Amino acid sequence: MTFYESHKKIEFLDRRLQREKTARIAAESILEAKSKEVYLSNQKLVKAVSDLEKLTIAVEQSPIIVLMTDIRGVVEYVNQSFTVISGYSKRQVVGKDIRSLGLILDKKPMEGIKYVMQNKALWQGEIQGTSVTKQVYKLKISISPILDKAQNITHFQYNCENVTLQKENELRIYNLAHHDSLTQLYNRFSINSILQQTIISAERNKSLMSVVFIDMDRFKQINDTHGHKVGDVLLQQVASRLSGTCKRKNDYIARIGGDEFLIILNDMQDVAFVALIAKAIVDVLSLPYFCEGQELRSSPSVGIAVYPNDGQSAEELVKNADAAMYHAKENGRRNYRFFTKELNKLVEEKNMLEKDLRQALDNNELELYYQPQIHLGDTLKFGVEALIRWRHAILGFVSPEKFIAIAEERGLIYELGGWVIETAFQQLINWSSVSEIPIKMAINISAKQIEDKRFVHDLRLLVDKYKIVPEMVELEITESIAMVNPQQSIKTLKEIRSLGFELAIDDFGTGYSSLSYIKNLPIQTLKLDRSFIDNLEEDIDNAKICKAAISLSHDLGLRFVAEGVETKGQAKYLTDNGCDVLQGYYFCRPVPASAALVFIRDYQTHSF
Structure with a gap:
């Protein structure tokens, strides 16, 4: 082999070696990349498995x-x-x-x-x-x-x-709002709504329907003599007997007051049918009652108004059935009477009372009494509720329920309510000038005031006029008032709240108590209706309702007021269960302004 050939062969081998080296480096690079890829894939798989395990645990638990x-x-x-x-x-x-x-x-x-x-x-x-x-x-x-x-x-x-517990609570609240807690019949708010719908149906079908108003005779005497517990048992038996007598699917029964019941009878063929039902009611409710081992006697006075002849609105039918009931009571009790034109005399009497009420407003013959409220565990120790009183020159003391109803019916309530607010503001100023004790004022306002577009503006004017501190004034409304026009009511109440006034739901538990609705109201206080306080010491259900209502109030961030406290036992139970404010005869009756201030000055903290 020549030198040249040897040189060429060496060059060839060198190039081959270089190619192999390059190929090896490339292969190593590829292997390294693949190894890294496999590693990353393994890491992702490990993470995926870990995430899957976490998800499985999360779903499982x-x-x-x-x-x-x-x-x-x-x-x-x-x-x-x-x-x-x-x-x-x-x-x-x-x-x-x-x-x-x-x-x-x-x-x-x-x-x-x-x-x-x-x-x-x-x-x-x-x-x-x-x-x-x-x-x-x-x-x-x-x-x-x-x-x-x-x-x-x-x-x-x-x-x-x-949602089992939630549904149970909603049912309890619904029943509390729409049914009477003692008898489980419909309450006043519910029956009024039902009556309005019934009238619409009767008008559409061109049919007769009637309103039957029942008042139990001698019930107050039985209640006062034998106690509330016996009275409650009697009312429950009345409810049971009414339910057994009016058994048609489209008949409705309600307890609308202490011993007052209302029945709506639908789809009547003639007036003779309601007469038969009324007689059956009188007979069955006149049978003896056995309560707490005692035989008691009570009988009903029944009044009847028939649609459309005796009225075409719910208010008119109830009013005329009520007038007929009083006519039955005046004619010996234990009977029934239909509304008649002769009963217009009652309307005339109302007209006279309206005229006198207008004069009383003009002549400053009305006055405010104040019932003290005891604030527990609060920097503010005292409040009062302003209550209107009218001592007629001839008739003497006229019940507020009577003349306030006339004022609402005859369009006087806005003026009357305005007088109450202004007089209460004046009294706050008077008290502050003679005493350093801070006193909070509670004032009842009506549906007509809430509905009136002038109300918020007039409130603002009175605040400016008397320079009162709105935070020291609590305006009380009932649940049914707030439901008259919910959206507008909430809007008006928010405007009132923006002025600084506090707001309270009065008579809680007797109207519409949906939690979803209450939480939308700009209120600071729930005031439990006195009917739940009356038998607190004897009635376990009432005690449970009070305790639950206090808990509900606090859960919603609201102050809780119990009115109608008449015994030490009631006061102790309410205090022990976290009630914030107590009000009732146990502490003080409604009294004139001077006496209210004396009570507040002399009050010593009660030990229950």
Whole structure:
């Protein structure tokens, strides 16, 4: 081999070696890249597994009930929350049809499943279930589809929230708002709404309907002699007998006052029918009552007004049935009377009382009394509620319920309410000039005032005129007032609140008490109706209602006032359960301004 050939061969081998070296480096680079890729993939897989484990744990331990079924409804997964509420173990559930697990999938949820299948979209609703131990529970449910890559439904996922307690609370609140707690009949607010709807129906169908007003004779004497507990038992027996007498589906019965009941009789063929019912009511309510081992006697006075002849509005029918009831009472009791034109005499008497009331306003013959309120555990120790009084020159003391009703009926209430507010403001100024004790003033306002567009403007003028501190004035409204026109009422109340006044719901528990509505009101205080305080020491249910109402008030961030406190036992129970303010005869009756100030100055903290 020549030198030249040897040189060429060396060059060839060198180039080959270089290529191999380059290839090796490239291969090593590729291997390194692939190794890194595999490592990163492994890391992602580890993270994915970890995330999946976390998700599985989260779903398993979630308070939300989760179920998964195949397209046929066969259960493939349930979490722990379902086993807890249903009482079934996972082994008992998986592989079973979802309808066999105590869940009531009736018309609505089945329509929901159909909707999910047709639209591949979420459906929400409510269902009921029964546990292994026969406990009924209620669920808020959402059903959603699980889709494969081809967008076909392969499974259904059920997410459920246990709303059993919420529904029970809503039912309690509803019953408290719409039913009388003693008799479980409708209350005044509910029956008034029902009556308005009944009138509309009767007008549309050209049919007769009647309002029957019942007052139990001698009830006050029985109550005063034998005590509230016996009186309550008697009223419950009255309610039971009325329910047994008026059994038609479209008859409605309500307790609208202490011993007053109202019945709506629908779809009557003639007036003779209501006469038969009225006689049956008189007969059954005149039978002896057995209460606490005692035989008691009471009988009803019944008044009847028939639509459309005796009135075409709810207010007019109730008013005329009430007038007929008094006519029955005046004619020996234990009977019934239909409203007649002769009863217009009552209207004439009202006209005379209205005229005298207008004169009393013009001549400053009205006065305010003040009932002290005891604030517990508060920097502010005292408040008062302003209560209007009228001592007629001839008739003597006229009940506020009587002349306030006339003022509302005859368009005097705005003027009368304005007089109360201005007089109360003046009294605050007078007290502040002679005493350093801060006193908060509670003033009742009516629906007519809330509805009147002048009200907020006139309030602002009075604040400027008397330079009072609005925060020291609490304006009280009833639940039914706030529901007259909810949106407008809330708007007006917010405007009042913006002036600095505090607002209170008065007579809480006798009207519309929906939590969802109350929380939207700009109020600071709930004032429990005195009917719940009356038998607090003897009636366990009333005691529970008081305790629950105090808790509800505080949960909503509101002050709680109990009115009608008449005994030391009542005061102690309310105080022990966190009541904020006490008011009632146990402390002081409504008294003139000077006597109220003396009480406040001399008051020594009660020890219950």
